[in-house]
Amino acid sequence: MKDYMAILNLAENENDIRALTTNRPIASVPIGSRYRVIDFMLSNLVNAGIGNVGIFTESNSRSLADHLGTGKPWDLNRKNDGLFLFNHGLCNLMYTDSKLIKNNMEYIYRSKSKDVILCSSYMVCNMDFTDVIRSHEDSDADITVVYTHTKNADKEFSNCFTLDIDPATKELRGAGKNIGIGPEADVCMEIFLMTKERLTDFIYKSTSLTSLTNFYNLIFDQIGSLKFNTYRFEGYVSCINTVSSYFKSNMDMLEPDVSTELFRSNIRPIFTKIKDEPPTIYIKGCRVGHSLIADGCRIEGTVTDSLLGRYVDVEEGAVVKNSIILQNVRIHKNARLSHVIIDKNVDIDENTELKGNEFFPLVIEKRNLLR
Amino acid sequence: MIQKNMVALILAGGQGSRLGAMTKKTAKPAVPFGGKYRIIDFALSNCSNSGIDTVGILTQYKPQQLSTHIGIGTPWDLDRVHGGVTILPPYMSEAGGDWYSGTANAVYQNLTFLDQYNPKYVLILSGDHIYKMDYRKMLAAHTAAGAKATIAVIDVPIEEASRFGIMNTDSDGRIVSFEEKPREPKSTLASMGIYIFTYADLKKYLREDSLNHSSDNDFGKNIIPSMLSAGEKLIAYRFDGYWKDVGTVESFWEANMDLLKADNEVKLFQNDWKLYTVTGSIPSQYIGPDASLKDCLISEGCVIMGEVEHSVIFPGVTVGANSRVVDSIVMEGCTIEENVIVNKSILLEGVTVKANNAVGDGAGIAVIEEGRVLSGGGFMK
Numbered sequence: 001m002k003d004y005m006a007i008l009n010l011a012e013n014e015n016d017i018r019a020l021t022t023n024r025p026i027a028s029v030p031i032g033s034r035y036r037v038i039d040f041m042l043s044n045l046v047n048a049g050i051g052n053v054g055i056f057t058e059s060n061s062r063s064l065a066d067h068l069g070t071g072k073p074w075d076l077n078r079k080n081d082g083l084f085l086f087n088h089g090l091c092n093l094m095y096t097d098s099k100l101i102k103n104n105m106e107y108i109y110r111s112k113s114k115d116v117i118l119c120s121s122y123m124v125c126n127m128d129f130t131d132v133i134r135s136h137e138d139s140d141a142d143i144t145v146v147y148t149h150t151k152n153a154d155k156e157f158s159n160c161f162t163l164d165i166d167p168a169t170k171e172l173r174g175a176g177k178n179i180g181i182g183p184e185a186d187v188c189m190e191i192f193l194m195t196k197e198r199l200t201d202f203i204y205k206s207t208s209l210t211s212l213t214n215f216y217n218l219i220f221d222q223i224g225s226l227k228f229n230t231y232r233f234e235g236y237v238s239c240i241n242t243v244s245s246y247f248k249s250n251m252d253m254l255e256p257d258v259s260t261e262l263f264r265s266n267i268r269p270i271f272t273k274i275k276d277e278p279p280t281i282y283i284k285g286c287r288v289g290h291s292l293i294a295d296g297c298r299i300e301g302t303v304t305d306s307l308l309g310r311y312v313d314v315e316e317g318a319v320v321k322n323s324i325i326l327q328n329v330r331i332h333k334n335a336r337l338s339h340v341i342i343d344k345n346v347d348i349d350e351n352t353e354l355k356g357n358e359f360f361p362l363v364i365e366k367r368n369l370l371r
Numbered sequence: 372m373i374q375k376n377m378v379a380l381i382l383a384g385g386q387g388s389r390l391g392a393m394t395k396k397t398a399k400p401a402v403p404f405g406g407k408y409r410i411i412d413f414a415l416s417n418c419s420n421s422g423i424d425t426v427g428i429l430t431q432y433k434p435q436q437l438s439t440h441i442g443i444g445t446p447w448d449l450d451r452v453h454g455g456v457t458i459l460p461p462y463m464s465e466a467g468g469d470w471y472s473g474t475a476n477a478v479y480q481n482l483t484f485l486d487q488y489n490p491k492y493v494l495i496l497s498g499d500h501i502y503k504m505d506y507r508k509m510l511a512a513h514t515a516a517g518a519k520a521t522i523a524v525i526d527v528p529i530e531e532a533s534r535f536g537i538m539n540t541d542s543d544g545r546i547v548s549f550e551e552k553p554r555e556p557k558s559t560l561a562s563m564g565i566y567i568f569t570y571a572d573l574k575k576y577l578r579e580d581s582l583n584h585s586s587d588n589d590f591g592k593n594i595i596p597s598m599l600s601a602g603e604k605l606i607a608y609r610f611d612g613y614w615k616d617v618g619t620v621e622s623f624w625e626a627n628m629d630l631l632k633a634d635n636e637v638k639l640f641q642n643d644w645k646l647y648t649v650t651g652s653i654p655s656q657y658i659g660p661d662a663s664l665k666d667c668l669i670s671e672g673c674v675i676m677g678e679v680e681h682s683v684i685f686p687g688v689t690v691g692a693n694s695r696v697v698d699s700i701v702m703e704g705c706t707i708e709e710n711v712i713v714n715k716s717i718l719l720e721g722v723t724v725k726a727n728n729a730v731g732d733g734a735g736i737a738v739i740e741e742g743r744v745l746s747g748g749g750f751m752k
Binding site: 033034254269272278283284285286292293294296299 | 406631639648659666667669671
């Protein structure tokens with residue numbers, strides 16, 4: 001196995017998940033009761049022995065920077081290599097993802113690695129990258145692209161790239177956008193393996209164009225002229241780019257097969273930032289079923305089919321059903337919640353009733369602490 | 372060299388033999404407690420929350436797990452440029468080597484460690500007590516009184532006073548005399564084993580004590596009495612909060628159960644005085660559709676399908692369907708399969724209880740040794 005560096009490109013389309021990304025990029029949206037979206041891809045990389053990860057993000061990255069810190073939870077606080085975070089600062093509409101990478105080209109030049117993995121954060125999965133790397137190296141291709149075969153393309157992976165792959169030869173024939181016409185599709189997971197030179201070529205080419213084309217378009221423009229290897233990922237994956245896919249992905253994590261695959265692998269754990277919360281206390285009279293509960297909660301009411309983040313209080317008589325409650329939320333007496341997503345630091349008053357549904361979960365935005 | 376105002380030393384070398392199987396493989400301060408902590412986390416978190424950034428930990432009895440737990444002190448913010456945490460085991464020198472013969476001797480043998488920081492004050496702590504305390508307040512009392520030593524004391528019921536070292540004080544809190552486990556106690560102020568010494572004086576008395584071959588080299592038995600008889604100013608600092616020396620299996624079990632009370636005094640949920648510990652990357656706890664939970668503390672990584680009542684469950688524990696855990700402490704990584712009853716028991720780390728078994732009779736406390744696999748069906752005590 002060659003020595004790879006990784007670039008996480010966080011220029012991800014947030015149009016359909018705005019309610020959760022007013023204060024943060026998708027990468028740092030809380031998910032799975034105690035994780036952030038980026039934890040999955042970051043852990044996947046680290047679990048494959050990759051020790052140099054550059055994260056390129058747009059503005060609004062305070063929460064991401066806070067989450068990542070020095071990279072210690074992922075063992076990326078290193079003297080040599082480790083974690084690098086690059087961001088735009090101010091939101092500049094003329095900036096493209098490739099321009100941001102270009103401005104920090106020295107980082108890429110300086111790295112000792114000759115090969116690179118380019119990926120996004122919002123594809124939540126537990127992937128064995130060593131297998132992808134093996135496939136890339138065996139194929140002798142210029143570029144390896146990772147994809148998943150889905151039967152839910154009309155509901156999920158909206159706006160993602162779809163790939164036209166020859167079923168017999170596995171050859172990549174073309175790429176387009178998923179506009180949700182049919183259920184079955186091969187969806188690009190926005191994971192690419194190539195040499196560093198190839199990547200820098202793309203970056204220079206892309207920034208010399210004046211259009212705001214997405215970087216990945218440029219890669220797919222090379223279909224026909226470069227040799228592509230396609231790698232089909234068979235595991236669970238969900239793309240967190242809409243509120244409904246976010247809701248579904250969280251609910252999937254309550255199912256034993258998905259949660260076992262994602263979280264309970266002994267060889268590929270998912271790492272996240274450590275907080276110092278006490279164990280959760282369950283008080284007499286509570287009723288909890290089919291739920292993922294983070295540490296630091298106090299539960300006296302009813303919680304079913306839900307995910308609770310750290311430090312959530314569910315008071316006596318309160319009922320939480322089919323909901324996602326993020327960190328530090330207090331649900332007061334006799335409040336009733338169903339199909340809602342409550343962002344961090346919210347107080348739900350006594351007797352409040354909030355209701356969404358499976359396809360349109362109600363989102364209560366994070367309390368702005370600045371006021 | 373930067374002088375430190377106060378350096379803490381934690382005495383963590385004791386075996387805690389009355390804890391039986393719990394300390395068979397590890398020193399008492401490293402015994403797991405409270406659903407995710409180890410006993411020493413209380414003293415270490417107190418140091419961290421009191422702004423003490425230099426801590427020496429004196430180890431002797433089976434220190435491996437303790438050393439692993441402490442590492443470079445990151446969880447307590449004790450990985451510091453100047454200071455931080457240092458583990459201090461007994462060592463060899465040109466003239467040979469000695470075990471720590473007593474609490475005072477352990478500190479005496481590490482005077483060179485203290486000299487590195489040249490502190491004004493030294494705080495001596497036990498690594499095996501459950502309490503939350505702001506040592507800054509104690510130091511303020513020490514300096515305000517201009518004392519040579521300050522001893523933290525707690526009011527105990529008179530019937531229990533003869534189990535402790537008892538301080539007799541005058542109306543200003545100055546210690547007049549000290550009695551170790553007196554048959555007829557004159558006061559109810561028990562020493563908590565927490566001392567602040569003015570370093571220069573501590574050094575002097577430790578050196579004198581080291582020359583006295585009949586001494587037990589113990590703070591309570593030797594250092595404090597000799598300071599008192601020399602007429603030094605020693606004061607008692609009264610602490611009113613929760614404090615427990617979990618010396619026996621019963622008191623260990625009780626202290627864990629105390630955490631389940633609605634307004635427990637340990638205040639695990641107190642945000643401005645957090646307890647820090649080593650935390651792994653494991654998923655949240657999953658509570659199954661038919662689980663039943665009543666007054667229990669459960670940690671991350673657990674999968675609970677059955678019933679848990681009035682118990683403390685550590686990380687990564689599985690409780691199978693139709694199983695019932697009551698009045699128990701289940702430590703990290705235990706697996707309780709289906710149709711199991713665990714009653715008033717302490718399951719040490721990595722115990723497996725196979726399906727259709729029962730553990731504990733609810734009378735005494737059953738302690739199941741680390742890593743044991745209970746199988747074969749039927750009852751086990």
